[in-house]
Amino acid sequence: MSTGSGVYHAEREANARGELMQGLQIWINVPRDQKMANPRYGTNPEIPTENLGSSSCTARVLAGDFGGVRGPFETVAPVQMIDVDLTADSDEISLRIDEGLDIAILYVYEGSLRIRNDTDDQIVPEGSVVLLDAKDISRRDVVVRSHATGPVSMMVFAGRKIG
Numbered sequence: 585m586s587t588g589s590g591v592y593h594a595e596r597e598a599n600a601r602g603e604l605m606q607g608l609q610i611w612i613n614v615p616r617d618q619k620m621a622n623p624r625y626g627t628n629p630e631i632p633t634e635n636l637g638s639s640s641c642t643a644r645v646l647a648g649d650f651g652g653v654r655g656p657f658e659t660v661a662p663v664q665m666i667d668v669d670l671t672a673d674s675d676e677i678s679l680r681i682d683e684g685l686d687i688a689i690l691y692v693y694e695g696s697l698r699i700r701n702d703t704d705d706q707i708v709p710e711g712s713v714v715l716l717d718a719k720d721i722s723r724r725d726v727v728v729r730s731h732a733t734g735p736v737s738m739m740v741f742a743g744r745k746i747g
Contacts, residue, residue: 586614589699591623606693606738613746621660625699640671648742649682664688664742668728669735676700676729681718681742686701688716688742690726695736700727707731718742 585591599605614621632653634643645655648664655665664682681688690699690713697708708714708731716726730736 586621586624588619588621588623591625593606602723608691608693610665610741612661612663612743613661615746618660636668636677639725640674641669641677643668661746662744666740667737668740669737670695670728670730671674671735672730672733674730676727679726679728679740681716681726684719685743685744686719687741688740690714690716690720690728691739691741695734697730697736697738698729698731716742 622635631644631646632655634645634651634653635641636643643650644667645653646665646667647655647659648662650664650666657665662684664685666679668679670677690697690708692708692710692712694710696710699706699708699714
């Protein structure tokens with residue numbers, strides 16, 4: 585949904601009583617001249633999934649480009665949003681932030697992750713966010729792998745600072 589000049593909406597339960605559901609609500613800033621644009625809404629159940637290196641690593645491309653695949657969600661400001669799953673026995677995978685985007689975060693929402701780039705090697709526990717400065721060309725590629733014995737799920741968000 586792009587709220588633009590304003591939109592009414594309601595959020596209701598979509599799951600059975602007692603069933604737990606996890607979700608993210610993502611707000612993306614837009615340039616000043618687009619803030620009062622007409623609102624838009626759309627759904628697209630077809631989210632492309634890419635295997636990363638092996639079938640034990642998958643990426644659902646929600647928005648932007650990743651590995652030659654374009655996500656179905658269109659945004660006013662350029663972004664990259666990818667939902668990544670790694671199994672406990674997965675190999676390291678490399679995630680690349682698109683050129684033109686100058687900030688990125690990784691949000692680990694299940695499991696724990698080992699993250700590596702040219703200057704750091706660290707463990708990122710569940711519920712943590714890693715901020716990446718994508719302006720630095722040496723920090724555009726991040727290598728990740730599962731840590732410990734369980735699977736890992738994380739979201740990658742990248743965009744351009746508006747100010």
